[in-house]
Amino acid sequence: MFNLLESITNWLWTYPVLIVLVGGGIIMTITLRFFQFTKFPFILKQTFGKILSKSSGDGTISPFQAATSALASTIGASNIVGVPIAIATGGPGAVFWMWLIALFGCSLKYSEIILGIKYRIKNEDGEYVGGPMYYIRDGAKLPWLGTLFAFFLMIEIAPSIATQTASFVQSASTINIAPIVSGAFLILFVGFIVYGGIKRIGKISEKLVPIMASIYMIMVLIVIIINIDQLPRAFALIFEGAFTAQAGFGGFAGAAVVQTIKAGAARGAYSNEAGMGTSTIAHSAAITDHPARQGLWGIFEVIVSTLMICSLSALLVLTTDVWHKFGASEAAAMPSAAIQTTFGNAFGGGIITLCMLMFVFSTIVVIIFYGEKQAEYLFGSKFSKIMRVIYLLFIIVGSTMDLSKIIVLLDFTLAGVIATNMIGVLLLRKEVKEESDSFFNNKELIGNK
Structure with a gap:
């Protein structure tokens, strides 16, 4: 049964999902007149330049809290170990396809957040809620498809939690922490935060995400600088491997070009969530005066999560030459092994395990919130x-299950999430363009704040 599931998943990510993601990203980029490139300076000014600014309008949490909550789900184990997993299964060339998905993914994420804000509603607790299930139901007028999206995402959260946990457990094992201890530790801390709701999640995320991202990036940059003579070779491996089959050696089994593209696309989508629509669930709670203004924070997320952190993770394992020493099932140990080449086993392993803990912790907290909202929408x-408790139990599953098998389950369910969401986004592309134009053509709005 598992072999059949793996075959189906490989086919889905080799053809249909790849066509939908890349094709959809190109369509939305053309629809929005390549705005992620032509208005790039403005986007940086409105996001990186406005991190501490206050906002006016309706909403439950600040735009930055919404962005960091969404980043908490995107900047997770996928950014530390997702890239090594992609390299272990598809070779260094997978990184190129990850970059390509990210560039076109900017327009997708921007579009999703615009629709999320436009079609959000207030729930019975007085909080703003939204996401693909709402804009598919109320915008595209396809309630059955909105229900299908919610179902797929509610299920997808479980293997996603297990993946995050397995990544942390593998990293912690490098400093001799038992899996059951790692799992128990996660359950206690995650449970405390998720029972506090979106406001507690937002407050924790705005403090934790910048700290954990900064620590990890500084450590990685130090290692890359020490191995800077290997940097040209690392880039050569990425660009050459993107279009040519790669022979196996060491722990790397080799990869065909199709396998390379699949690995980069799957891990790229998971790293920034463009095309999945999931980040709109956090953004729908943001205080904002226009949907497009909040949409710019989606591009901010892609830049930070994929183009910055994922790229550093790739260069880390390539410049230290650890990438071919581990197979796919042990790929989560690559970053720790790479850091240890410079900082030693105890200190280096300890730091990367701490980073992994913070990344995994923040991700699980937010995606449980996402899963709860799907369950709330459906039932x-x-x-x-009830789903909150089930999700917490999947931390134990992730502590004991093989990482490579969890990845197959994750990719299978993720395909359903992407397919249903992308139908909604493409059907509503004219509304996205109208909202975007109304923002960029309004000098008062653009000059505001």
């Missing part, structure tokens, strides 16, 4: 509390 708020 009501009482059932969402």
Whole structure:
């Protein structure tokens, strides 16, 4: 049964999902007149330049809290170990396809957030809620498809949690922490935060995400600088491997070009969530005066999560030459091994495990919130509390299950999430363009804040 599931998943990510993601990203980029490139300076000014600014309008949490909550789900184990997994299964060339997906993914994420804000509603607790299930139901007028998206995402969260946990457990094992201890530790801390709701999640995320990202990036940059003579070779491996089959050696089994593209696309989508629509669930709670203004924070997320952190992770394992020493099932140990080449086993392993803990912790907290909102949409708020407990139990599953098998389950369910969301986004592309034009053509709005 598992072999059949793996074959189906490989086919889905080799053809249909790749066509939908790349094709959809190109369509939305053309629809929005390549704005992520032509208005790049403005986007930086409105995001990186406005991190501490206050905002006016309706909403539950600040735009930056919404962005960091969404980043908490995108900057997770996928950024530290997702890239090594892609390299272990598709070779260094997978990084090129990850970059390509990210560039076109900017327009997708921007579009999703615009629709999320436009079609958000207030729930029975007085909080703003939204996401693909709402804009598919109320915008595209396809309630059955919105229900299907919510179902796929509710299921996808479980293997996603297990993946995050397995990544942390593998990293912690390099400094001799038992899996059951790692799992128990995660459950206690994650449970405390998720029972505090979106406001507590937002407050924790705006403090934790910048700290954890900064620590990890500084450590990685130090290692890359020390191995800077290997940097040209690393880039050569990426660009050459993107279009040519790669022979196996060491722990790397080799990869065909199709396998390379699949690995880069799958891990790229998971690293920044463009095309999945999931980040709109956090952004829909943001205080903002226009949907497009909040949409710019989606591009901010892609820049930070994929083009910055994922790229550093790739260069880390390539410049230290650890990438071919581990197979796919042990790929989560690559970053730790790479850091240890410079900082030693105890200190280096300890730092990367701490970073992994913070990344995994913040990701699981936010995606549980996402999963609860799907359960609430489908079956009501009482059932969402039951799903919260089930999700917490999947931390234990991730502590004991093989990482490579969890990845197959994750990619299979992720394909359903992407397919249903992309139908909604493409059907509503004219509304996205109208909202975007109304923002960029309004000098008062553009000059505001």
